[in-house]
Amino acid sequence: KTSTARMIESLLRARGLRTGLFTSPHLTSIRERIVVDGQPVSAETFVAAYEELADWEPGALKSRLQEIGAAHGLKLAAAQAPVRVAVTGRSVGLPLFESLYLLGKPATLERLRAALTRKET
Secondary structure (H helix, E strand, O other): OHHHHHHHHHHHHHOOOOOEEEOOOOOOOHHHHEEEOOEEOOHHHHHHHHHOOOOOOHHHHHHHHHHHHHHOOOOHHHHHHHHHHHHHOOOOOOOHHHHHHHHOHHHHHHHHHHHHHOOOO
8 A cells, every 4th residue: 555655646746746645654764654745754843843832732732733734735643643653652542632741741752853763673
């Protein structure tokens, strides 16, 4: 499925269209899951989604990720999947935004940064 999605995305870009792609699993970096116009989302964008957020409440966390996802043509489920994996190490689990709230901003950001710098195997 991933190879088919990547081929279609490549063909659409070759036709001059903007593309957004969400795939799973990643090979070396969690940023591979979100690709915009053929490029993985930048580490800065990935972390900035929450770094700039002053109100660390579940509703605000969800709204912020919806904004970031929409800016990249992604629905909430696709946008939250890499965040969930980066923070919890799992693709399914407890409600994400409540988990981020309970974990706290410093620990959440630390886990996001660690996921971005770590080579996945």
